[in-house]
Amino acid sequence: MTKTPCVLVCVTQQSGSERLIKAGKAIAQRNGLDINVINVQPANASYAPNPEMMEKLHQCCKQAEAQLTVYFNDSPELVAASYARKCNAVDIVTGFPGANSSEFVASIHMLLPDVTISMVDENLTIYNMTPQQKEMGVLINNINI
Numbered sequence: 001m002t003k004t005p006c007v008l009v010c011v012t013q014q015s016g017s018e019r020l021i022k023a024g025k026a027i028a029q030r031n032g033l034d035i036n037v038i039n040v041q042p043a044n045a046s047y048a049p050n051p052e053m054m055e056k057l058h059q060c061c062k063q064a065e066a067q068l069t070v071y072f073n074d075s076p077e078l079v080a081a082s083y084a085r086k087c088n089a090v091d092i093v094t095g096f097p098g099a100n101s102s103e104f105v106a107s108i109h110m111l112l113p114d115v116t117i118s119m120v121d122e123n124l125t126i127y128n129m130t131p132q133q134k135e136m137g138v139l140i141n142n143i144n145i
Helices: 017-031 043-047 051-063 076-086 104-111
Strands: 006-011 034-041 067-072 089-095 116-120 125-129 138-142
Touching: 006 017, 006 076, 017 034, 017 051, 017 089, 017 116, 034 043, 034 051, 034 076, 043 067, 051 067, 067 076, 076 089, 076 104, 089 104, 104 116
Parallel strands: 006 034, 006 089, 034 067, 089 116
Antiparallel strands: 116 125, 125 138
C-alpha cells in the first residue's frame, strides 16, 4: 500500500521553526497534500529536551494540522531522509542555509535527489531545488503568511 504524498517540514528547536511550518502548510494546501513535521535533536538531548520549545513546536503543528515526530539521533540528515521516504514526502521544507550552516540541505538533496526541497528564508521567500535542476537558488515564489 502506497502512502499518500505529503510535505515534510524539517525543524529545529529555534524560533524560526514557526515560519517553516507555516510555509510548509501553505505549500501543502496549494498542492492538496498532508503535512508532517520532523524534529531531529542530538542523541544526548533525549535526557533533557527543552520543554518550552517542544510545547511551542507542538502548538504550531496543531494549528497547521500537522503531525509532529521527534527523533533523538546524531545524524539528522539520515533520519530525515529515512522518514521522508517512510511518509512519502514529495517536498521537504527547510530553512535557508546560511554561510556557516551544516550540510543538511545538501545531504538531503544527495540522499533524495527525486524530492523537491523548499528552502525558506527569513523573509518567507521560498527557493526550490527540484529533481530536474542541478543548481540551488532558483526563486520560485514569495508566500504571505
